[in-house]
Structures are given as C-alpha cells and as structure tokens.
Amino acid sequence: MTRVHDMGGRFGDGPIVPEAEGGPVFHEDWHGRALAVTLAAGALGKWNIDISRHGRECLPPADYALLSYYEKWMAGLTGLLVDADILSREELAAGHAIGGSDLAAKRMVAEKVAGVLASGGPADRPSDVAVAFKVGDAVRTRRINGNRLVDGGHTRLPAYAVGATGRILRVHGTHVLPDSSAHHLGDGAEPLYAVAFAASELWANPEHPKDEVVLDLWQSYLDPAA
C-alpha cells in the first residue's frame, strides 16, 4: 500500500523556504551531475519513467526521509542499475568497472542530447478500454489505493484522495497505466481524467469553502458515484 513518498496532506513539515527568481538552477555542481547521469542512464533504454519513480519509492522509508532530493535520485538510480544488471554490486564496492557492457552501443553521445531532450517520451497510447466517464460525471476513488497487480507496487492514487467523491473535469484520452508499466507488465493503457474534489471532501478543516484539488486519475482508480 502506501509508501513514504505519498506525503500529500501530511502535517509537521514546517514552512516553505522561498527561492529567488534567476538564481542557480543547480545549487551544487553534483546536483546537475546527478540529474545528467540519471538522464544519460535512462537513455540506455532499460527502464521507463514509472520504473524509475518506483525505484526511488522503494528506498527504505528511513533513507527516503533522510536523503536530500538528488541523493534520492542517486540512490534510486543505483538500485535500478543493479536490478537491470547494468552494474554489479562488486563494481559499486570497487568504484571501478569490472568488464564492459553489451549496452555500450546505446550510449547517448553529446551530439544526441538536444534531440533526445526535445523528443520526450509521450505517455498516451491507444487502448481498447472504453471511456466510461464524461466531463461533469460524479466519481468516487477506490477506498484503498494499493496496486492491484503487484502487492506493494507502484500506484499514483495518493492516500489523501482515497474513497473521495469528485467530478470529472477533463478527459485526457488514454495513457500508460503506471501500476502496470512500473513492473514490466506492459503499458496497460486506459482512460485518464482530471478529477476535481472539493477541499471539504479531503480535509478535516479546509481553508475555504470554494477551494478544490484536482488530480489526474486513471479509470481503474474510479467508480461511478451515485
């Protein structure tokens, strides 16, 4: 079920620290390096964005809470590299390569960077799952937000929005289902919607009666609401 990354609505995190416009994009040199290594390793094609997110979420909760943002990226990436048999534990411990790799032909060279970043990785896919809801329909989210395919697996229904009634605000078309895609089970594409919930449906003490939270939710997260 839920993991430590699913923190929407949590209490106790303290104030927001503003950041001036136009300041450095990367506050430490290794931050930029961490982002770049992550993108370059992703270009080897051994995982998709859902597997990558799940890798970070699978950090032990104590580590997830303790590590800074790009430390989490590095820790998640290290787990992905080992799980995909790209690097070995022996190589990580030794700090140097032990042998080559049959993936070397996929290396992203500098000249390819602009093209790779510009081409992106769209998540919309054809699907034979019929669109069940239209704008304005009342829907209720599943009461339990676990991955139905893999116990403890990746899912994108936050805990704060389980069992809540909202209305369809937008129909996004059919998109890759992360619950499937994060576990090498295929795209599992299905309809995706923007669903609006009154703040009073989600929080014990909402700030304002007019406020709403909108989440992008897959059809299998939703049931019709009377």
Place this chain on the structure above:
Amino acid sequence: MLLHDRTMPHDHTDHDHPHTLLPSDPALRVKALETILTQKGLIDPAALDEIIETYETKIGPRNGAHVVAKAWSDPAFMAALLADATAVVSELGYYGRQGEHMIAVENTDAIHNIVVCTLCSCYPWPLLGIPPTWYKSDAYRARAVREPRKVLSELGVTLPDGMAVRVWDSTAETRYLVIPQRPAGTEGLGEAALMDLITRDSMIGTGVAVAPSVKP
C-alpha cells in the same frame, strides 16, 4: 490476482540497498557512478556537460514567459493555448521531456490555480526548466494540497477572500502551466516588456505577475 516474478517491487532493506555500497558523501557518490558508467562505455561525460548546460542556459522559465506574454497579447493564441497547449507550445519549439502533455490553466478574478506534485516532483521542464528547491521539498508537497492559502502567504501571495483556489496535483504525465492574470496598466506593453513581468512562480501559481510600477 497477484503476479509473482520480477514484477515484484524490488525492496531492499536498510542494510543491502545497493546505494550503501557507494561513498556516503553525495558528490563522491555521483562521481563514483559517473566513473563506473563511463569506464563501461555507457556514459559520455561530454553528454552530461551538454545536459547540464541545456538546463542552465537554454530551457528555463523564459520559455514559459514567452508563451504567457503571447497569450496576454493575442486572444486567438490564448484560446488555442487553453484548447490544446501541447500543440501550441510545440509550434514555438517548447515540446520535450517532461512536457509531452501540456495543459494551460488560466487565473481569473474568480479562480487562482496552483500546481504541485505530492508524489514526486513533476514539473513542465520545457517551459519552466528544473524546479526550484522548495517545489521539490517535503513541506510544499505535503502542504500545498491541504493548506494552499497558507503556503501562498509564506511565498508572499494573499488572495481576495472571494477567489477560489484550485490546486493541481500532477499525478500523471500531464503537466500544468498557470497563466497568471495580466497586471493592470500594461495595456501598451509589447511581448518583450510583458515577459519581464512574468515570473517563474507566477506560472506555478505560487506568485503573481509583477506590476510594472513595482518592478525594481
């Protein structure tokens, strides 16, 4: 039905997660990964330099400001942007990674939009670049959905009481760009001058566009 094979989540315990094999200092940890991957022929260090330079100098919130300034200046462009933002920003060359499915949402006298990603740090990279530290912080992720007005006040924004707040939690691959309200007194300004009023935060919804009289 549960599936039991390599589809199982790869939980590692505190003691055997592979990252603990690397140096604990984060800069050394990154360097170690880069070194091993480079030695194996899997990473081109020059490509890393190129990625960093791209997000430091080429892809950032000026792209988003360009889009918003055009929307303020041209009602037809605004209508097209609200109808199909991905197509419109693509024509300006702002399609790319983390901006594959763009949606523009417009702030009005009745509604103020604000964007968050409670589960990770999803953000429209081609239009706004790499997110600021606070956007990725636990505090923002935890609080923006539950108490957006308090969060806004900590970032210097106070909304009129009659205005509704709509918080967009980026839980899928759709990415949201907030179109801030155009400040009064800017009727005669061209796109370039308008761009100077459009801040990064105003396009996340955690700020408002700068009024020309108070701009330093």
